[in-house]
Amino acid sequence: MALQYMKKTNTSDRSSIEIEDSDVRFSDNFSSQDPSLELSTAEIEIIKYFVHLTKALGLPKSIGEIYGLLFCSPKSLTIPEIMKHLNISKGSTSQGLRFLGNINAINISKKIGIRSDFYSAEVSLRKLLNGFLDEQIEPHLKNGHKRISEISEVVDGLTSEKKNFLKDRVKTIQTWNNKGHDLIPLLVEIVGSK
Amino acid sequence: MALQYMKKTNTSDRSSIEIEDSDVRFSDNFSSQDPSLELSTAEIEIIKYFVHLTKALGLPKSIGEIYGLLFCSPKSLTIPEIMKHLNISKGSTSQGLRFLGNINAINISKKIGIRSDFYSAEVSLRKLLNGFLDEQIEPHLKNGHKRISEISEVVDGLTSEKKNFLKDRVKTIQTWNNKGHDLIPLLVEIVGSK
DNA sequence: AACAAAGGTCAAGAATTTTTGAAAATAATT
DNA sequence: AATTATTTTCAAAAATTCTTGACCTTTGTT
Structure with missing residues (x-):
């Protein structure tokens, strides 16, 4: 549920946001990977923030994860790097980047001598x-x-x-x-x- | 999917909205009901408009149906009436009205001598x-x-x-x-x- | 107080959306 | 033109969200 439509009427003053971010894939099963891919707590928290935001907009979590990762990254990243950092599939990565590209939330660049595309977050x-x-x-x-x-x-x-x-x-x-x-x-x- | 995140990149200029409203419950299995509950084509189309809108906002169809029905109704309606008009369950009706009530999209009133609550659409x-x-x-x-x-x-x-x-x-x-x-x-x- | 009608709750089932990954397509290199 | 790296596609599986309806509570009536 993107927006909160099940708010209880009489449950005192419980916090009104309902989206849970308890199970963030990459924070669970990430420790056994290449340490150079490891994300810091700070980065994980920032990514969670964007997951929260995208869920609030009714969009899939993967989109928030991808944008969040790029947002935290000083250098632009390739699809394989994104996949490995976030531990998500190629399909999700490709579709997520397409969506983000459509709304101009990312920038795509090339580096000479390297075949891959490089993605970075648009922050304006x-x-x-x-x-x-x-x-x-x-x-x-x-x-x-x-x-x-x-x-x-x-x-x-x-x-x-x-x-x-x-x-x-x-x-x-x-x-x-x-x-x-x-x-x-x-x-x-x-x-x-x- | 609330917002369009799967837009094809190269599919010419196909219409960009993706939400389908082919299967509207009440237009399918409604003919065998009490004719006084029957909705006209115009009303059904208006309700579909609101279903479309609520889906775009990432909200369940039932919420659009309920608001749309009330929006089309010159007089306020009770829960049993809403259920019968739209052919939806009590649970959906109750929860949908609660959501609409929370965002002040409906007005609730009483009539003397009648136990039920009466609901009407807020149009401001x-x-x-x-x-x-x-x-x-x-x-x-x-x-x-x-x-x-x-x-x-x-x-x-x-x-x-x-x-x-x-x-x-x-x-x-x-x-x-x-x-x-x-x-x-x-x-x-x-x-x-x- | 018993009854009836209205409204609320929530677990389970139905429907929908997201993710995955194998296969196809695309693009660069030898 | 064959090889390989990169990316896209899409059917099926997994995950999530919505709806239903039996049961419960509340409210008003006899």
């Missing part, structure tokens, strides 16, 4: 926010706009006594969608103002 | 946004703040050459968190104006 909040909004939110709004138009037509064809009520409701959703749309560039300006 | 964008941010986002930021402080202490205790690099990174996360925190009231003002 403006770029991160912009990528996330453009790739993840704006398509939803665009799609929503289309859907609402279709709904509007269906409602216009109604003859029941509910027609006017529903017309009004459709107008409400339309307004919401427009506001959301207008908000995107504003958000980038406000939050991303360096 | 300001209230909806405020409730969602306060109940779902702000606790995450608060928790994040705590986590970052803890991480900061761990990093301060470091002696490795990475210490300064990680200190800098922690500072970056701190800034992000603060900006997010400052943004909440601003968002409500901007979007919820009127």
